[in-house]
Amino acid sequence: xxxxxxxxxxxxxxxxxxxxxxxxxxxxxxxxxxxxxxxxxxxxxxxxxxxxxxxxxxxxxxxxxxxxxxxxxxxxxxxxxxxxxxxxxxxxxxxxxxxxxxxxxxxxxxxxxxxxxxxxxxxxxxxxxxxxxxxxxxxxxxxxxxxxxxxxxxxxxxxxxxxxxxxxxxxxxxxxxxxxxxxxxxxxxxxxxxxxxxxxxxxxxxxxxxxxxxxxxxxxxxxxxxxxxxxxxxxxxxxxxxxxxxxxxxxxxxxxxxxxxxxxxxxxxxxxxxxxxxxxxxxxxxxxxxxxxxxxxxxxxxxxxxxxxxxxxxxxxxxxxxxxxxxxxxxxxxxxxxxxxxxxxxxxxxxxxxxxxxxxxxxxxxxxxxxxx
Numbered sequence: 001x002x003x004x005x006x007x008x009x010x011x012x013x014x015x016x017x018x019x020x021x022x023x024x025x026x027x028x029x030x031x032x033x034x035x036x037x038x039x040x041x042x043x044x045x046x047x048x049x050x051x052x053x054x055x056x057x058x059x060x061x062x063x064x065x066x067x068x069x070x071x072x073x074x075x076x077x078x079x080x081x082x083x084x085x086x087x088x089x090x091x092x093x094x095x096x097x098x099x100x101x102x103x104x105x106x107x108x109x110x111x112x113x114x115x116x117x118x119x120x121x122x123x124x125x126x127x128x129x130x131x132x133x134x135x136x137x138x139x140x141x142x143x144x145x146x147x148x149x150x151x152x153x154x155x156x157x158x159x160x161x162x163x164x165x166x167x168x169x170x171x172x173x174x175x176x177x178x179x180x181x182x183x184x185x186x187x188x189x190x191x192x193x194x195x196x197x198x199x200x201x202x203x204x205x206x207x208x209x210x211x212x213x214x215x216x217x218x219x220x221x222x223x224x225x226x227x228x229x230x231x232x233x234x235x236x237x238x239x240x241x242x243x244x245x246x247x248x249x250x251x252x253x254x255x256x257x258x259x260x261x262x263x264x265x266x267x268x269x270x271x272x273x274x275x276x277x278x279x280x281x282x283x284x285x286x287x288x289x290x291x292x293x294x295x296x297x298x299x300x301x302x303x304x305x306x307x308x309x310x311x312x313x314x315x316x317x318x319x320x321x322x323x324x325x326x327x328x329x330x331x332x333x334x335x336x337x338x339x340x341x342x343x344x345x346x347x348x349x350x351x352x353x354x355x356x357x358x359x360x361x362x363x364x365x366x367x368x369x370x371x372x373x
């Protein structure tokens with residue numbers, strides 16, 4: 001079973017993660033992991049920390065001579081900025097953040113809550129995603145994302161963006177497929193910054209090459225769409241996830257939304273549309289998996305909202321130290337990692353083995369079975 005655990009708070013000197021369940025024999029490209037970490041830090045409207053930190057994650061175990069050994073893989077991130085013991089306690093919780101609920105739940109100050117709730121921990125998730133997507137790539141599975149909206153700036157057109165175009169979005173500062181959209185987003189961010197405000201947005205994650213049959217209709221906890229939604233919703237500030245046509249399905253007749261099934265001798269079963277987003281009955285159907293997620297505006301505002309001082313119980317403005325104006329491009333990269341992990345986990349559940357060659361035998365045998373049907 002593929003699992004991971006992270007440890008550490010955002011201002012600790014060290015952040016650590018352990019990835020369990022990686023098979024042996026996978027050639028590891030550390031440069032690809034570094035590229036994903038650099039992508040997470042890109043984007044106009046990011047906060048001061050992105051100028052301070054240059055994320056470097058070291059693999060401390062589970063890899064020898066550039067290949068996985070089957071042992072747990074250790075990841076270590078060293079923070080340059082480590083002032084947790086010097087930072088003052090806070091008493092004015094931010095609306096929309098974990099501050100108040102966390103302080104009440106754990107009977108502690110706000111500082112301990114915000115440091116653990118920080119999206120800083122997603123550095124390790126992206127590093128883990130950078131490794132597991134190499135396993136997926138070995139079996140022909142590729143993941144890409146792009147930003148669809150930030151504030152009022154939105155990608156025009158209803159037709160799905162071709163995967164090749166989505167793949168090229170990684171070269172954009174804002175992870176956009178359109179230079180016009182990127183310019184509009186930058187203008188929106190500049191306006192919000194002048195107003196002391198923040199912006200949310202929408203991004204899309206696409207997965208190509210997933211065979212039919214990952215996930216399960218038989219167990220609610222193994223439904224692939226439910227697992228992917230859980231993974232993406234666990235990212236800080238994500239408030240909604242949809243697959244394929246998503247919420248638009250509620251306004252359309254069934255005859256217009258279900259993907260009709262065809263058969264060709266050379267290509268087997270296929271569909272001409274992908275309104276379901278590549279998942280039916282909790283299982284991958286062989287089509288491209290497509291999901292969108294909405295990120296709320298960041299809770300820390302330079303022009304703070306009204307709150308209450310937890311010490312005096314008197315009304316005051318919420319705390320402010322520093323903040324991104326918008327982090328939607330970063331969230332899309334983090335979501336790629338979250339999706340990669342869940343797809344890899346479902347893949348190993350179906351084709352699992354202790355080594356890459358063993359998994360490959362299982363996988364190739366399943367493909368032969370599919371072709372036979």
